[in-house]
Amino acid sequence: MSFRTKLLFVVLLTIFASVSVVAYAVTHYTQAAFEAMDAERTEALVAQFKKEFVQRGEEIAHQAKNIAEANLTERMAIDLSRPNADQSLYVRDAVGTAQEHGLDYVEIVNYDGVLISSAQFPARVGYKNEWVTAVKDWNETPAFWKKEELPDGVSVSLSVVRTNNTVADKPLYIIGGHRLDKNFLASLVLPAGMRALIYTSLEPAFVATSLMGEKIDGEQAERFAPLVEQLQKQPQQMAQTIDWTRDPADAETFQAIPLLGRNKELLGIFFVGSSRKELVLLTRQILKIAGAVAAAALLVGLLVSFWVSARITKPVEELAEGAREVAGGRWDTRIDVRGRDEIGQLAKAFNHMTQTLAAQKERLVQTERVAAWRELARRLAHELRNPLFPMQITIENLQKARQLDAKQFLEVFNESTATLKAELANLNTIVGRFSDFSKMPAPQFVRVNVNEALRNAVRLFEPQFNEVGKPTITPELFLTEPLPDIDADPDLLHRAFQNLVLNALDAMPAGGTLTLRTSEQDGHVRIEVADTGKGLTPEECSRLFTPYYTTKLLGTGLGLAIVQSVVSDHHGTISVTSDEGRGTAFRIDLPQRQAGQNTKPRETVAESKSAPSTLAAASD
């Protein structure tokens, strides 16, 4: 992953995390705020309903008071206060009174508690209502919830008791009430998204049909069972959210208000339902907006971070590219210096470094060139001196032989010319070797089996391994099979392997083991050639591939230079490791494929292999 990608990723991650945190915080606090608002709204509505109940109670009280103060009621009170009064006269009065005053329930109770007339349950006339006479002053008592016995069951009413006190000590009680039913619910003013339900069953178990309200069916009613049962155990106001469907927008929060009678007994439950749709939709809207903002922020962040990272990483990339060019040999690489920040200083230092390196390289090249020339001159002088010295002696012998007789002269002459020829041939050989090195050809790549090439190279030296009178050298081959073919010039490769084997043989004058090993590694083929000779010093190792450098008395110093040249032309690498006294090992890594080369098929290799190399292996 590039630096730019990393930087981009880090910046994006930072932006995403920031936006997420902000979005979450906004959503959370907004939702909490809306929840609080919703709770406040519901509380306000509940308070409104309670106020409405009080108002309804006052209206009922007003009507009950009107009834109690009516002339007919006064006459009734006077009449009923008499001994043996005919109570049947008033049996039906409550019905008409209820209709006149718009009340659902009206009951007239005599001073002794006997029910004189009942609008809702006329059949109960004549029975006593002792709870009525138990209270001394009803006129100051507000409306209360009351269980109403009806012919077809029991209901709950908001009732008020007022008295007519026309006859002292014999009040006539007027009980007026409104039934708590659907009509009562319908008369409540409900804001949008809210509804009211009433549960009026007085049974211990939940009765779904006793839950009244609009848009409520039996299945939905059953969902209220836990809340009702909870309130039956503990009659206090509580709230619960009911999820009607999987969609949270369909959920409703119900405030359950227990309706308690005068003796604090639970008579019913009033449910104020608040739809969560508005809240959920609002939350979703906020989430959508937060999502859109986050996406936009991410997009902007992506662009900005891309621009920023590009701006930050471009000089670094230029530095990296410059370094790569320097590594590739372009010592004169220069990069633009922008700004005076650390990157700019780094670029400036880089340019200074390359400038210094180039100068040093130039000096090194010149030094090496001089050294090479000197070495070449030394080698040439050394090589040429060897034959020249015998030739000089021979010529001097010839000059001296002019003093001898013809026979002796002829003998000397023949010997001298033979020697001169031999030395001249020797000179010619030396010159040829130098000439060959200068004429290293460009490789012609074909598919080559490295194992086969190694075997061919070793096979050439088999007579020398067991040469009579010399210590034995044991070749050991550890060749990986199958080994993929590589793109290589078989002649050059053969020549390099010959030089390595020859070099190993020279390193083991006392005999030993020649080890050859091949393996495949990451698209390369590795060749190892090791001997068990006396080894090299580190200084010798560092100079081993320098042309004309040799540790041998009769070496030209070109063998390993040729090997390195071949390996280099094949875009491979060669290294040497040596333990003094234990031996030396050369390791060559060659790529399996040569980029941009039109490689010939392997068959041509066999032909070239069949032809022996025209180049003699240079021994150092």
Add this chain to the structure above:
Amino acid sequence: MESETDERMGALVYDRLVALDNYGKFQPQLATEWSHDAAFKRWQFMLRANVKFSDGTALSNGDVVAALQPLLPDGQQISASGNNVVIQSSAAMPDLLEELASGRFFVFRVQPDGTLMGTGPFFVTQSATASRGPSNSTNPAGDSNLATSSTNLNKMTHLRFRANEETWSGRPFVDAIDVTLGVPALRQLFDLQLGKAELVELSPELVRRATQDNQRVWSSAPVTFYGLRFDEAQAAAADANLREALSFSLDRQTMANVLLQKQAEPASALLPQWLSGYAFLFTMETNIERAKEIRATLPANLAAGNAPLRLRVDATGDLAKLLGERVAVNARQAGILVQVVNRAASHTTTTASDPAAGAHLFSWHYSSLSPRVELESMVSTFNMGNANEAAVSAIDPEQLYAREKKLLEDRHVLPLVALPEYVGLGQKVRDWMPARWGEWRLADVWLDLQEPNTAQPVNPNGAETPATSPAAASPGAKP
């Protein structure tokens, strides 16, 4: 109440063989003389001569035979003999005259179009049925089969009766009577107060109001009986102790005197005193404590109220519903759970039984002047008592008493209250002399109009006269 309405309307158009006057004496109607053998098994009636139907054709003894034979009980046979008709039976018929003087024992002739023609003081000229709703429908005018017609509670049926000039009893005073059936009770009272009707039926709950408004109110002897009967096929009703406990819990005095505002009488017997003469011998005690004691002996499921006694109110009207609710309230005082089930529509003498109801609140209108006939009719209609018990065939009061006593002691039926019939009379109505048992005699009624020359009906648009009872016409000449 449809049957008595039919009889009341029938009395305008048809005649019986004999009639009972207010003094308890039988008066000749279509029969001028009658006699019977010593065993009361053969009765002979001499028909009145020159009696004509409303179309002018003469009444024959064949018409009488054809009309009465389907109405007579099984075993009684009527035949024509000269100018007489003879009714025979293998059993004694000591109260045949009471039977023939009441109920539906009208004489009529079936016309080819299926309508019935009578010899009475009036005949029907047109009828119309109007819906109470906004869309009215009118039936074709024509004579109505009054003997078989019934009131449709959802519709108001308008009938116009015109005086029969050819009637043997002399032309009635009024020229015509407009009758509207199916008018709500309160509206009838308003019509009476406003002078839109001269005569209306009054429901008991409106009697006090009508009286307070200074309206003329006439009441008959108690003619409608309300009681509880039990369906012993239901487990809840089969227990005699439950029935006894329920009986002790019933407060009939309060029902009659408070709930019904003294417009009814507490009933202790199935037949009223005026009909049987021995009803005072029965008493129905209210004893809550005793009821509780008996209830305590009931089986666990009944005592615990797990299986409430379902009481279905078979009788129609708010009064019956009120009585049913009062029964439930009384029963609850004794710890007996009674569940009242109201019936949307009912017939007074229905025999349909609700398999889920153990008790039924029913009403019974006394239509016969024979106590034996009434008692046996009630018993057979409601399947009271033991089916193996022989019906009373004699008019011996002791036998009747024993029969009724047995029924009451077994508590198959519990009397509640008996109600008279109430009629509101307009200020112009004169000579209103109905029978004590509720039979109206409109042929004798005349109207005291301010301008005697006015010879037109009070309401020319008779169809709009809202009343369930006869409305007025102009005075006419009594022959």
